[in-house]
Amino acid sequence: MRVRFGPAVAGRRVALALAAAVATLVTAGADQRARAEDFPSRPIRLVVPAAAGGPTYLTARLLADKMERPLGQPVVVEAKGGGGGNVGAETVAKSAPDGYTILMATIGTHAINRTLYRKLTYDSQKDFVPVSQVVQYPLLLVANPKLPAQSVAELITYARAHPGKVLRASGGIGTSMHLSGELFVHQAGLDMPHVPYKGSAPALTDMVGNHVQVMFDALMTALPLVQAGQLKALAVTGTQRSPVIPDVPTVAEAGLPGYSATGWIGIVAPAGTPDAIVRRLNAAVVEALADPELRQKLIEQAAEPIGSSPDEFARFIALETDKWAQAVRSAGITVD
Structure with missing residues (x-):
């Protein structure tokens, strides 16, 4: 047996459904506002x-x-x-x-x-x-003291003469350290294999141990090792020298014009x-x-x-x- 509702009944059902939906939205909005007002608890x-x-x-x-x-x-x-x-x-x-x-x-x-x-x-x-x-922040290009290069220009010359021998560390694939290095080797036309780590700390540890030879890293983590004589600073990656280490040139002025990151x-x-x-x-x-x-x-x-x-x-x-x-x-x- 099929029961048919007249237009008035159907209209009331639609109106009730709409009212319920509006009430739900209003309640959800009120709950969201309450959560925001109490944030953070x-x-x-x-x-x-x-x-x-x-x-x-x-x-x-x-x-x-x-x-x-x-x-x-x-x-x-x-x-x-x-x-x-x-x-x-x-x-x-x-x-x-x-x-x-x-x-x-x-x-x-x-x-x-x-x-x-x-x-x-x-x-x-x-x-x-x-x-x-x-x-x-700019990055700092650092090298192990045993690497026979004292500048960006010397690093480029040495790496070209020893393709695949200078290993380049980073704090992980896709990080700014990684891509800054990729941009560097691409612009300079170098073969410097990339060795990714799970963060700067383990990469810098291997840098000090000369397991890898160069790295682009943040000044805040690399500079203390430079100041301790465990690494040497070759250049900063910004368009201007850093006031923290004003004696260290930019990559662009030290041997690779046009570079910045x-x-x-x-x-x-x-x-x-x-x-x-x-x-x-x-x-x-x-x-x-x-x-x-x-x-x-x-x-x-x-x-x-x-x-x-x-x-x-x-x-x-x-x-x-x-x-x-x-x-x-x-x-x-x-x-x-």
Whole structure:
């Protein structure tokens, strides 16, 4: 037996369904606002997509300490290296979009890897929402003291005379250290095999032991070894000399004209994180970076504090992605 409803009854059913849907949306919106107003009510997990002890990790520790005051909750730094930063990035991309798990994004995870890797388990544009750029920094080209080259020009001459013999370390495939080196060997026309590590710390350890001979690394991690006489500095990768080591020339002025490369670090959250929570995190980052003590520590390590808005950081990431896509393609570099 089939029961037919008249137009009035059907209309009431549609109206009730619409009312229920609207009520659900209103409730969801209210719940989201309540979560944002209460945020944070527990510790925040800041994932670093690199090994402990490297420049990204050290910057994260410094920043996390200063973010705790404006947030009123601990910011726990967790190193999750591997895959050129992809392991840590994937972890955050798949986390709940509630602001309690955020990523220390790098030039690798959010600019280089998109073109470098044939297969990624995350989308750097769709799976994250930018919070703020934290710092940008030049890299330092260092060499083992036993390498018979005292300048970039001498390194190029020596490497050309000994193809495949000078080993080039990095903190992982797809990192700024890796791609800065690839750009260097491509422009200079060198055969310097790449040896990737899971972070700067183990790479620098092997550099000191002369298992690898050269490396592009952040000043904050490489400079102490230079000052201790365990490594020698050949050049910085920026367009200008660093005020931290003004006697060290740029790569361009020391033997490879036209070369420049800088790294950067920022914070992103999983896509879908409420705007109010993103703004709360952004305010905490900006306030932390305004702290004179933190700024001085970063500047001493040749890192320039930034503290941008989410929109500014989004535009910056887009520009960097295009820039490094061209560099990766021109160098013919891909990773499966």
